[in-house]
Amino acid sequence: MTTAANICSPADLADACALVRFGCQPRLRPLGIPRYRDLLQRYRMDTPFRNATDAAADGLDLDVIEAHQAEGLILHPREGSWLSYRLKDHPKLGAKDRLVLGLAHVAIAARAYPTPADLEEQSIKRISLAEVDDFLRRLTDRLREASVDADGLAVAHPELQAAWRVYAKLPPSRPTPTGRLSESSTQRVIKEALDWLVEQGMACCANELGPGHYRLAHRFRVQVREAAASAAFTTLCDLRRAHLTEED
Incomplete structure (x- = not known):
């Protein structure tokens, strides 16, 4: 059952997608980008936001491997994904x-x-x-x-x-x-x-x-x-x- 506490607002979903966008730019480092750093910290602390971010990545055929404080959101494209490198x-x-x-x-x-x-x-x-x-x-x-x-x-x-x-x-x-x-x-x-x-x-x-x-x-x-x-x-x-x- 979905509860009110687990429902994300449109603004929350936009933030989740923004975090995935940061993660898709692997050379970016959160320590030098305040918004990236804040979203990453939110991912680590806020379960509903983490679930929304994972779902946004899932829609792109990506798995969230780790939310690393220094290196950011580490994503892994699934086999056959349009984002995979072959x-x-x-x-x-x-x-x-x-x-x-x-x-x-x-x-x-x-x-x-x-x-x-x-x-x-x-x-x-x-x-x-x-x-x-x-x-x-x-x-x-x-x-x-x-x-x-x-x-x-x-x-x-x-x-x-x-x-x-x-x-x-x-x-x-x-x-x-x-x-x-x-x-x-x-x-x-x-x-x-x-x-x-x-x-x-x-x-x-x-x-x-x-x-x-x-x-x-x-x-x-x-x-x-x-x-x-x-x-x-x-x-x-x-x-x-x-x-x-x-x-x-």
């Missing part, structure tokens, strides 16, 4: 390019968060182009071994297998005459993946640590946690943990 929608990427870029995205996540505990820990992770590239290249043999089972039969991860085969054929870094990374180098692909995370408010450049260094935001960790069941991520995390065990 590599196949990228107008400039061929099939092989999509495979390698997808592998780079998964590798960044697996390199930073190889264990369930890492996905819960809120410390800021730092990462670099060279670290991700080295991570993938050192795991090439392991990926090849993981592509077949104990009986020598192919494991059903064809896209992962195809991706690392293409990746292994590319040079790590090929500078152009202007000093930029060549489009055909793996570090250029990793940079594209990390720069996209920056655009989405999930990372930031850490140039003070050196060229090609980034910090991964809490928002990225939360998004990875939502997608942690993917076969490719699980495989790379298993290999990453095995490598860490050998290092110890």
Whole structure:
């Protein structure tokens, strides 16, 4: 039964939609925007308003993952949502390019968060182009071994297998005459993946640590946690943990 206390006014509904609008702009930070900060605090404290905001997000095929004091309303588009990002929608990427870029995205996540505990820990992770590239290249043999089972039969991860085969054929870094990374180098692909995370408010450049260094935001960790069941991520995390065990 709906009670008067749970009914939102038109003004309340407008505020709920405004909060979702803020959340759809992931680079905005509530601490610098008073209205965003106030609406976020209201979401955290006012159950009817929270329900109205969740319903507004639901209508856009979005799930509210977290209302973070510093990073704002963290939204996750459902699979197939018109707001979801798919590599196949990228107008400039061929099939092989999509495979390698997808592998780079998964590798960044697996390199930073190889264990369930890492996905819960809120410390800021730092990462670099060279670290991700080295991570993938050192795991090439392991990926090849993981592509077949104990009986020598192919494991059903064809896209992962195809991706690392293409990746292994590319040079790590090929500078152009202007000093930029060549489009055909793996570090250029990793940079594209990390720069996209920056655009989405999930990372930031850490140039003070050196060229090609980034910090991964809490928002990225939360998004990875939502997608942690993917076969490719699980495989790379298993290999990453095995490598860490050998290092110890």
